[in-house]
Amino acid sequence: MIDISLWMDLFLKGLEVHFSDRVWFVGLQGSYGRNEAKASSDIDMVVILDELTADDIKVYNRFLDTLPHRDLICGFLSGKKEILNWEPADLFQFYYDTTPIRGSLDVLVPLLDDTAIRRAVRTGACNIYHGCVHNMLYEKSEEILRSLYKSASFVVQAIAFMQTGKYVKYQKDLLGVVSADEKAIVSTFLALKNGANVDFNAMSETLFKWASKLLERI
Numbered sequence: 001m002i003d004i005s006l007w008m009d010l011f012l013k014g015l016e017v018h019f020s021d022r023v024w025f026v027g028l029q030g031s032y033g034r035n036e037a038k039a040s041s042d043i044d045m046v047v048i049l050d051e052l053t054a055d056d057i058k059v060y061n062r063f064l065d066t067l068p069h070r071d072l073i074c075g076f077l078s079g080k081k082e083i084l085n086w087e088p089a090d091l092f093q094f095y096y097d098t099t100p101i102r103g104s105l106d107v108l109v110p111l112l113d114d115t116a117i118r119r120a121v122r123t124g125a126c127n128i129y130h131g132c133v134h135n136m137l138y139e140k141s142e143e144i145l146r147s148l149y150k151s152a153s154f155v156v157q158a159i160a161f162m163q164t165g166k167y168v169k170y171q172k173d174l175l176g177v178v179s180a181d182e183k184a185i186v187s188t189f190l191a192l193k194n195g196a197n198v199d200f201n202a203m204s205e206t207l208f209k210w211a212s213k214l215l216e217r218i
Contacts, residue, residue: 001039002069004032008101010067015047018063022050024080025103033099034169045075046098052079083108088116089123093154096167117162122218124155129211132204142198148207149189155214156182185210 030044031037
């Protein structure tokens with residue numbers, strides 16, 4: 001298991017060397033950000049610079065190559081201007097799933113109004129509906145189905161926020177908040193996350209029907 005605190009110290013020191021005071025924000029997403037990481041979990045970093053150039057991307061890439069566990073490092077790199085002009089619907093999950101390490105993303109909060117969150121739910125439902133149908137017809141991939149259920153759990157987080165005004169960080173806690181339809185989706189996601197076998201046809205049909213109904217009501 002990676003000692004994320006030691007790894008983060010190396011990461012922050014390297015950022016300081018390569019970008020100095022140009023670093024506006026550093027955050028951690030995913031399972032490490034939620035303290036749910038396993039040995040195989042990605043290290044999902046968010047780095048936002050004062051501005052981002054093509055040369056900066058090359059420098060950042062070379063820097064990542066010097067770090068331990070390079071194969072597990074992923075995440076988001078951006079300039080400040082771009083993130084402030086990002087599609088607000090995409091910023092909902094980005095903001096709430098990011099654990100700040102250095103700096104703050106609170107400047108994004110005014111962008112996350114009811115319209116943006118509703119659009120996040122609708123866009124998520126559209127993508128899941130299309131992805132599910134495509135997978136049932138063509139790919140027929142269990143991995144894609146697992147990924148679609150993961151995406152659906154994020155949509156349910158946004159639905160819960162719409163209903164309660166509070167962000168439920170851990171998917172298991174959604175089970176006490178959302179409706180029966182959403183509970184079924186989250187329960188399947190959690191089962192798959194914990195290693196359950198995929199019943200491809202039944203799980204695909206459930207997800208397809210859920211996304212279709214969600215599009216009608218949102």
